[in-house]
Amino acid sequence: MTQEVRAAGAVLWRHAGRAVEVALVHRPRYDDWSLPKGKLDPGETTAEAAVREIREETGFRAVLGRYVARSSYDVPAKHGSGTVPKTVDYFSAEAVSGGFEENDEVDELRWLAPTAAEKLLTRHEDVRVLRVFCQLPVGLTTLLLVRHAKAGKRDGWSGDDDLRPLSEAGLRQAAGLRRVLALSAPDRVLSAPRLRCVQTVKGIAEDIGSEVRHEPLFSEEGYWPDPVLGVARLLAIAGDGGTPVVASQGGVIPDLVSVLADRDGVELSAARGGVVPSKKGSFWVLSFRPPTAEDGPILVAADYHPSALPTPAPSHH
Template sequence: MLSTDTIRAAGAVLWRGEGVVEVAVVHRPRYDDWSLPKGKLDAGETVPAAAVREVLEETGFHSVLGRHVAQVRYSAFGRPKVVDYFGARAVRGAFTPNSECDELRWLPVADAAALVTRREDRDVLAAFALVPADLRTVLLVRHAKAGKRENWPGDDDLRPLSSAGWRQAEALRALLPLFGPARVHAAPRVRCVQTVQGTADDLEVFVPREPRLSEEGYWPDRDAGLVRFLDIVAGDGVPVVSSQGGVIPDLVQKLADLSGLRLADVPCKKGSLWLLAFTHPAPGWSTSDSPAAWPRLVSAHYLPSALPAPRP
């Protein structure tokens, strides 16, 4: 739990290239240092939104967020400061010197690490370099609030979002595009579909129903649910998957166990999001292959809410 006087900030390892990856570092004349792009959250802003905004303001590049790379903590101006860094692929733009940054250099990771001034930035670059920059990102969402089951007189499959749930769904509609989604899937529950329908509408895509990722479809055959999820992972473009609290913790833990990724716990609040990043499957890969050939989970980051945290 962060104290109320903590300075929250966000940034990114902005990267480009295929094969040989280059990352962006910027010179800040105010401090006369070389840094990864980052900055403090504005009022009413989420951490991912701040990362995208700061990258654009400091580098001139629009970006798509990928995995969560690292969180660093240090003291600034006598207060604790926490900075979350994501990988961010540059998609378009150009650098123009500005009041915050007067120079940008695209460098291989090792050269960027040698140039940056702060040890914390070198640590972030080291974490970024541990796995490939170009990973398969999946946005696994638990449906938003839908009131209490005992207060709904009809079929529970048809229980809709509550007013609080609709606020969460609208927040997700603003947050999910930062990660460049292309597809939207949902367990066949009205509340699961409603949670991500706004995102699907914005993308102008249909929401396929995923019975294997509902609670009663998953638990009779967990392996089949896992295989179906990995089929979704292996498709084209970044998928959003909306499921239930009785599925997500077990599914994420199974994926982590298969990949040798250690997770302390797997929370799953309503309206929350797991940002999962996988290695690419081999060409011609199939879920009938040995699990050793399946896409490997290399990063799992939990966002407890798409709503911005209240400011102290």
């Protein structure tokens, strides 16, 4: 069986006054100009690989935003003749600190306006990815909507179901979420007041020196008596800006996401047969335009990640 080569990268951007610049790197090995990218290390997710490759190739620390696009093409096989498929998953990433120094892979970095970057890029696929990135503005609010990780089976738990804790598998999922969601620099953590929901995101709160704030409207029994209130609460959280993490349940998340997507005209390509996915330990990256004097926050992208452990790439809008 042919082994697919997996890689990840990003459109790395920064503000330049009122304008936006993106970073292109020159790789002397190929004598090309490209977006920062590289192969996944064993045990890495695409998000982790993207941030690591940005740091190694450009010297910048980056904060991940939305998923942008997947690029697929064939590359020469390492062993024997012929080719093997390669996929590169690209994210939007804001440069927040650091600076470029020539390294083993990259001898020059240029910050350019997107139109100038298009002309310098060597490969048409990179131009396509950049154009997808440019379809939405930068500076969006990222809300990370998490379904709690796996808990012990309900029929094997004799206590209050609200107090059913994570299983060993669930603790592994929570550890993965703690690593991957940190790449988006969350600044507050909210959760349905179920132990398994709180446990799933407690490590994230600890890492930012915060507490998990209980949000009863995101539990199944709190949401369904009046879903309009639950949607309004999520929009209020998004409207406060920053990068919130919200933990909820499988009986709530699909409705929340589909209502917002229908309201704001976002296609959910992750949905199959009208079903919005929400596996245990999965998360949605919801990207909102910040509120204006006329409107509240508007959903512009919704990217589903089925796991925070090494898995196939996310489906995206």
